Amino acid sequence: MSASTGSGAGPCGMPHDKDCTEVLERVFFFIDNELPTADFSEIQHHLDECRPCLQKYDLERTVKALVARSCSEHAPEGLRDKVLLRIRQVQVEITDIRGD
């Protein structure tokens, strides 16, 4: 595990579709800080330069944060009931509008 600085000038013209796949596979570990430092900075660097990956990363991180928050603030079962109730209410409202 040498912290290689590469061979100086890095060619930026390389297609990095393959990198994107690898990055997105590891983005979950990246969010959880479960990557070795070398991999971490590699992905960080990729996210800096690749907007699609960055957007995907932001989405995953937001969803994860929301889930973590709702889990800590509410009992999962109660939350589930509330969500189901809310969905029904919305469905009723939609039915009302349609049946007008």
Ligand SMILES: [Zn+2]
């Ligand atoms: Zn990418």
